[in-house]
Amino acid sequence: MKKGLLLLLITSSIFISCDKEQDPFLISASSIGKLTKDVQIKDLDSVFSQDSIVKQVNEGELYKSNNEIEVYDKKGKKMLLMEPVQAFDSTSTVGFIQVLDSRFKTAKGLNTESTFKDIVENYNISRIENTLSAAVIFIDDLNIYVTIDKKQLPAELRYDTQMRIQASQIPDDAKIKYFMIDWD
Numbered sequence: 001m002k003k004g005l006l007l008l009l010i011t012s013s014i015f016i017s018c019d020k021e022q023d024p025f026l027i028s029a030s031s032i033g034k035l036t037k038d039v040q041i042k043d044l045d046s047v048f049s050q051d052s053i054v055k056q057v058n059e060g061e062l063y064k065s066n067n068e069i070e071v072y073d074k075k076g077k078k079m080l081l082m083e084p085v086q087a088f089d090s091t092s093t094v095g096f097i098q099v100l101d102s103r104f105k106t107a108k109g110l111n112t113e114s115t116f117k118d119i120v121e122n123y124n125i126s127r128i129e130n131t132l133s134a135a136v137i138f139i140d141d142l143n144i145y146v147t148i149d150k151k152q153l154p155a156e157l158r159y160d161t162q163m164r165i166q167a168s169q170i171p172d173d174a175k176i177k178y179f180m181i182d183w184d
Contacts, residue, residue: 025103027181029142032080032097032104037183042090044069044082051079069094077101085184095184106142112179116148117172128165130157134177135165147178 024033031037034047044053048071056068067087071080078100085095105111108122119125119137126140134147135157150158152174157165 025101025105027099027104027106027110027142027144030183032099032181035094035097037093040091040093041069041084044094050074052076073101079104093183095182097181097183099179099181106144110144112176114176115172116170116174116176119146120167120172125167128167128170130161130163130165132161135170137170143182145180145182146176147180148174149177 022034026033035044039047051074052072054070054072056070067084069082069084070078071082072078080100081098082094083096084092086092099112102111102113106122110118110122116137119139123139124141126138128138129136131147133150135150135153136145136147138145148170152171153165154169157163157169
């Protein structure tokens, strides 16, 4: 009896101690694959060691200074566009991520190729903002917002930025234009 219990205990501890393989494309509220909210810019090379990182540094342009970071896969496909919380600070963390690759998805399958119906069926929409050219849909539980081009909305919503857009006014088949994560 004691040997059986000891064997069960050892086996259980081995399974618990084994790291579960992390999905490199899973988006959650505090991570996207191996990238977490706490990773500093200087450590991105180790997080994306299998990919290519290109840092765009634009200083001195009139009214604009940023340092966007692009991540490409081995085949040269752009996957992510990131900006640090604090520009030009290697100890800063990532504050903003634009997801460009449809392989990145949430646990419920939301990705860049999803439709508005996918959002409504799987998530609580926190709010919808009306901008000049898009409806911006916020999913605060995941720190995500997506945009839907106003060209996909009914004509009465396309030209009035003051009108409040309701979820019921957005067609189910409206495609996501931009998929963003905001960790700021």
